[in-house]
Amino acid sequence: MSFLPVPPTDPAMRLREAEELGVADITNPLKVRSRVLRRLLRRPVAVVSISIIVVIYGAGIFAPLIAPHGFSEADFQDRYADPSLSHPLGTDSLGRDLLSRAIWSAQTTVIISVAAVLTGSLILGLTLGLIAGYARGATDYVIMRLAEIFGSVPPILLLLIITATLLNDVQDLGANIEDLTGQHWIVSSGAPSYVLVFGALAMFGWVGLARLIRSQVLALREAPYITAAQAAGASNARIIFWHLLPNIGNLLIVALTLSLGGAAGSEVGLTFLGIGVQAPHPSFGTMISEGVGLSNVREHILLILVPATIVSSLILAFNLLGDQLTDVLSPRHR
Amino acid sequence: MAPGLASYVLRRLAVVPIVLFVVSFATFTLGRFAPSDYVQMQAGSRANPETIERIREERGLNDPVYEQYGRYVWHALQGDFGTSVKPRGVPVSDVIFPRLWVTVQINLLALVFSWLIGIPLGTLAALKRGTWLDPFAIGTFLLFASVPVLVSVPLLQWFFVLKLHLLPSGGWSDASFFGVDLGIFSARAVLPVLVLTLAGVASLARYMRAQVLEVLDQDFVRTAHAKGLRGDVVVVRHVLRNAMLPIVTIFGFELAGLIGGSIFVETLLGIPGMGLLFYESVTARNYDVMMAIVLLGTTIFVFAMLVVDIAYGFIDPRVRLGGAG
Numbered sequence: 171m172s173f174l175p176v177p178p179t180d181p182a183m184r185l186r187e188a189e190e191l192g193v194a195d196i197t198n199p200l201k202v203r204s205r206v207l208r209r210l211l212r213r214p215v216a217v218v219s220i221s222i223i224v225v226i227y228g229a230g231i232f233a234p235l236i237a238p239h240g241f242s243e244a245d246f247q248d249r250y251a252d253p254s255l256s257h258p259l260g261t262d263s264l265g266r267d268l269l270s271r272a273i274w275s276a277q278t279t280v281i282i283s284v285a286a287v288l289t290g291s292l293i294l295g296l297t298l299g300l301i302a303g304y305a306r307g308a309t310d311y312v313i314m315r316l317a318e319i320f321g322s323v324p325p326i327l328l329l330l331i332i333t334a335t336l337l338n339d340v341q342d343l344g345a346n347i348e349d350l351t352g353q354h355w356i357v358s359s360g361a362p363s364y365v366l367v368f369g370a371l372a373m374f375g376w377v378g379l380a381r382l383i384r385s386q387v388l389a390l391r392e393a394p395y396i397t398a399a400q401a402a403g404a405s406n407a408r409i410i411f412w413h414l415l416p417n418i419g420n421l422l423i424v425a426l427t428l429s430l431g432g433a434a435g436s437e438v439g440l441t442f443l444g445i446g447v448q449a450p451h452p453s454f455g456t457m458i459s460e461g462v463g464l465s466n467v468r469e470h471i472l473l474i475l476v477p478a479t480i481v482s483s484l485i486l487a488f489n490l491l492g493d494q495l496t497d498v499l500s501p502r503h504r
Numbered sequence: 505m506a507p508g509l510a511s512y513v514l515r516r517l518a519v520v521p522i523v524l525f526v527v528s529f530a531t532f533t534l535g536r537f538a539p540s541d542y543v544q545m546q547a548g549s550r551a552n553p554e555t556i557e558r559i560r561e562e563r564g565l566n567d568p569v570y571e572q573y574g575r576y577v578w579h580a581l582q583g584d585f586g587t588s589v590k591p592r593g594v595p596v597s598d599v600i601f602p603r604l605w606v607t608v609q610i611n612l613l614a615l616v617f618s619w620l621i622g623i624p625l626g627t628l629a630a631l632k633r634g635t636w637l638d639p640f641a642i643g644t645f646l647l648f649a650s651v652p653v654l655v656s657v658p659l660l661q662w663f664f665v666l667k668l669h670l671l672p673s674g675g676w677s678d679a680s681f682f683g684v685d686l687g688i689f690s691a692r693a694v695l696p697v698l699v700l701t702l703a704g705v706a707s708l709a710r711y712m713r714a715q716v717l718e719v720l721d722q723d724f725v726r727t728a729h730a731k732g733l734r735g736d737v738v739v740v741r742h743v744l745r746n747a748m749l750p751i752v753t754i755f756g757f758e759l760a761g762l763i764g765g766s767i768f769v770e771t772l773l774g775i776p777g778m779g780l781l782f783y784e785s786v787t788a789r790n791y792d793v794m795m796a797i798v799l800l801g802t803t804i805f806v807f808a809m810l811v812v813d814i815a816y817g818f819i820d821p822r823v824r825l826g827g828a829g
Contacts, residue, residue, distance in 0.1 A: 319519070319522065319523055319526055322520075322802065322805065322809065323523065323802060323805070324763065324764050324801045324804075324805040325764075326765075326767065327764055327798050327802075328527070328530075328531075328798070330767070330782070330783070330786050331534060331535075331786055331798065332534065334786045334787060335535060335786075435652060438652070438654065439768065442654055442768075443767075443783060445786075455654075458654050458655070462654075462658050462772060464665065464666070464673050467661055467662045467666065468662075474655075474658045474659075478655040478659065481652060481654075482652065482655050485650045485651075485652065486646065486647060486651075489646055489649070489650050490646060493646070
């Protein structure tokens with residue numbers, strides 16, 4: 171779910187496109203996977219988009235090591251500084267180093283998008299989809315009715331309500347846990363707002379993937395090699411992990427790529443509105459909200475240009491990579 | 505009508521009340537029963553505890569959840585969605601509908617422009633496959649479709665307002681002519697329509713290009729050329745007619761994103777539409793307005809998605825509507 175009012179970058183829509191990839195008949199998954207990777211790396215566009223993602227995510231992961239300054243290190247003598255050697259991208263209204271803020275914001279992007287996709291898409295979506303498709307019957311019915319309800323809700327509206335109404339309470343909860351356990355890093359680490367944002371994203375992130383996986387599993391489980399495995403006495407776990415998963419791998423990779431971009435964009439949107447990740451922890455959403463406004467745009471264009479460029483390139487890179495993966499994986503090229 | 509379609513539509517419609525119930529109950533509970541006190545927040549921190557207790561008692565806020573919710577539903581069914589807190593005491597419908605009208609006007613205009621530009625552009629890009637224009641076109645479409653509104657609005661403001669001095673920076677004109685709103689015709693409407701149109705054109709053209717390429721590869725197009733039909737006749741009569749069908753589904757997605765997609769454009773540009781109203785009502789805890797917008801938004805969303813699914817069923821007979829849930 172992304173906040174862009176643009177259908178084909180809307181993951182729900184892209185998932186429908188991805189469905190046309192269909193099911194691969196893979197006998198040796200590892201071999202095929204390495205061939206796909208090699209073919210992907212021969213495409214310049216794919217290499218560029220992978221590099222953008224690696225640079226931004228890498229900056230986020232290694233933020234504590236590479237950021238020249240702390241994210242709230244203010245220098246009131248040096249407000250709105252122009253780019254210089256000590257501040258390569260200049261400073262903001264409180265004299266904080268923009269480059270460092272961008273690097274720490276990338277950390278927020280990494281944490282939220284990876285956590286949301288791991289819990290929402292991978293754990294909830296994949297598991298529920300596999301179970302529904304494999305077990306069929308009543309289990310399938312319950313999971314699919316649940317998906318139908320979650321899929322009928324406009325995610326943005328509910329995301330806004332959930333984060334806005336629960337933010338204070340989650341912060342209080344964090345403080346209470348601190349008091350109970352004597353651990354005093356919880357609230358200051360920003361953990362409560364992080365958990366709230368990725369939890370809310372995960373809540374709505376599983377539906378599309380679960381449906382997609384289920385329909386593929388339903389089709390696959392009629393395949394002769396599944397019947398053969400069952401006849402040979404393979405356990406359910408073996409069939410799922412050894413025969414089903416490798417064959418829906420292609421689809422899963424494309425879907426996860428698109429979800430990562432979507433989750434990253436959603437976090438920026440929520441934080442921009444002031445109901446996502448909370449200060450002092452920086453996010454590209456905070457940086458954008460500090461950079462908009464006509465007087466800022468007139469006098470300090472870098473304030474908006476820095477986060478805008480990074481967020482746009484990241485989302486573009488995920489979309490490009492999704493396209494390239496679809497191309498490489500589509501049966502026509504196999 | 506395709507067989508099974510009627511029963512499919514009925515089955516989907518049967519889910520609508522359940523969805524509305526779940527969504528409204530969840531929203532209601534979140535609003536009224538989140539531990540941070542709703543009356544306390546309205547009354548301010550210096551309010552007298554007795555006053556607060558009196559307000560709670562008067563409004564029935566001390567009753568159990570299900571009683572309060574039942575009362576809300578009972579009134580809502582009679583068309584009374586409560587009263588707004590800000591502006592205070594105004595019926596919710598009087599607050600919502602003028603705002604909805606602004607959003608609908610902007611989106612409708614952007615929709616018309618993006619279809620008028622996006623469809624020919626996408627077709628052209630497909631017909632130029634293999635030339636230098638092709639990668640350039642694909643890249644441009646995806647770039648414009650990927651740039652979030654949060655980014656494009658400030659950049660367009662910088663260009664049109666600060667550099668060219670052509671447009672006002674935001675807001676909405678409340679000029680009217682004999683009671684007819686003229687806001688959409690003022691210069692203030694240009695920026696929001698432009699932002700939505702740019703994104704719409706990019707995504708439509710991208711999708712249209714893919715669809716046209718799909719059709720161009722098919723045998724009947726080759727046959728049409730072989731019969732000696734003129735190139736433009738083949739494109740219009742054979743290619744476009746088939747490529748347009750899937751495009752219809754885009755309309756469903758655009759409708760589904762009406763309110764949600766307006767939140768950022770309207771907050772950034774200060775346009776008094778549904779998106780801004782929703783954001784204000786959530787942050788100001790204007791719960792009756794928030795509830796009504798969620799109910800309206802969910803209803804629009806459910807029907808838009810139903811339109812999309814039915815369209816898919818018509819376009820691709822392999823999509824069996826009745827079977828898979």
